[in-house]
Amino acid sequence: MATIKDVAMDAGVSVGTVSNVINGGKVSEERRQRVERSIQKLGYQVNGIARKMRTQRTDYVVVILPNIINPFYSLLLQGLEHALSAYDKQPLLCISDGEKEKEIKYIEMARANKVDGIIGVTFSDVEEYLDDTLAFVSIERRFSKNIPCVSGDNYLGGRMAAENLARRGATNLLLVQTIMSVDNEVRKRRLGFEGYCEENEIPYASITFSEKQVPSVYSSFSARSLIGSVLQAHMNNQMTENGRPNGIFAGTDHLAVVIQEELEQMGLCVPEDVQLVGYDGLRWMNTGQPFVSSIYQDTGMIAKTSVDCLMRLMNGEAVEDIVDLPIVFQDGGTTLPLPETDIKEKQGIMLPILEGEDRR
Structure with a gap:
């Protein structure tokens, strides 16, 4: 394999001249042509990463995600790749499994290799490892430092679920x-839900699990067992003064699917006995029918907004939090139809009155 020294010798110039040609430095047209002919003749491969690091831009962006088992993160990753490619950037995927040590390692790796920036979904205590020397955009998590947060309108989503x-x-x-355990935008789903119930005098109860109690609804048998036992206690009127719930809002679609399975094992029908709303708007195979009725948030929009914020940070601009991206209700068959009194006819089209209703 040819080296830069081979190119210099063949072209009859110094290594420095070859380097200037490769990196766009000042070189006479005659020498530039000689170097380019030698590069082509010898088949010399330019180290693109090394060249871009010398110019302080690598065109790589580190993307930190907890996992890609959850289709929400898979869709988010796809959206980030599309948005980054529009800026001629490429993602470097880092899977953290939600572990603080891994996230710290990825942040330090990004800084050491001078990548252009980081877009991350992290709920660990890593703030002390972030500073102004590395552009960072956080999704669904607020940091106290000058790090922009991008998120859908979780408070409105919680209200929309209750409504x-x-x-x-x-x-x-x-x-x-x-x-x-850390403050994040997802918590606002509960605030919006409870706020709507209290304003409208609707009886409600709330079950919250810590991430240690329910580390994963995908593979943890103990977590699913805990969810099932607590849910059964509520459905048997053992933990509520208001009687058996007939409407459940789950914080995510995957949690909603687990709850639906548990309800059916209890002999309850969804939605006839208990209506169920999740969050995220996920679909079977990402393109089919929705898992459950849900509050849909557009991963493509979240991704594009995050990338746009990162590009502005890289250009030295001030960037504010954007935590009110639109969300809509998506009917997935685990809720009953709206009653006729809540539907109006306009120009021959039946339109739900509810704000944010998904009409696709």
Whole structure:
């Protein structure tokens, strides 16, 4: 394999001249042509990463995700790749499994290799490892430093879930959510849900699990067992003064699927006995029918907004949090139809009155 020294010798110039040609430095046109002919003749391969590191831009962006088992993160990754490619950037995927040590390692790796920046979903205590020397955009997690956060409108999403359950006939509501130890936007789903219930005098109860209690709804038998036992206690009126819930809001679609399975094992039918709303708007194979009725958030929009924020940070611009990206209610068959009193006819088209209703 030819080296830069081979190119210099063949072209009759110094190594420095070859380097200037490769990196766009000042070189006479005659010498440039000689070097380019030698590069082509010898088949010399330019080290693109090394060249870009010398110019302080690598065109690589580190993307830190907890996992890609969850289709939400897979869709988010796809959206990030599309958005980054529009800026001629490429993602370097780092899977953290939610572990602080891994996230720290990835942040330090990004800094050492002078990547252009990081877009991360992290719920660990890593703030002390972040500073102004590395552009960082956080998704669904606020940091106290000058790090922009991008998220859908989680507070409105929680209200929308409660409203849709109530409008569809649920009279006693239950929230089930996993809460991370660090402050994040996802917590606002509970605030919005409870706020709507209290404003409208709807009986409700809330179940919250820590990330240690429910580390994963995908593979943890103990977590699913805990969810099932607590849910059964509520459905048997052992933990509520309001009677058995007939409407449940789950903090994620995957949690909603687990709850639906548990309800069916108890002999309850969804949505006839208990209506169920999840969050994220996931679909079978990412393109088919929705898992459950859900609050849909556009991963493509979240990704594009995050990348746009990162590009602005890299250009030295001030960037504010964007935590009000639009969300809509998506009917997935685990809620009853709206009653006729909540539907109006306009120009021959039946339109739900509810704000944020998904009409696709």
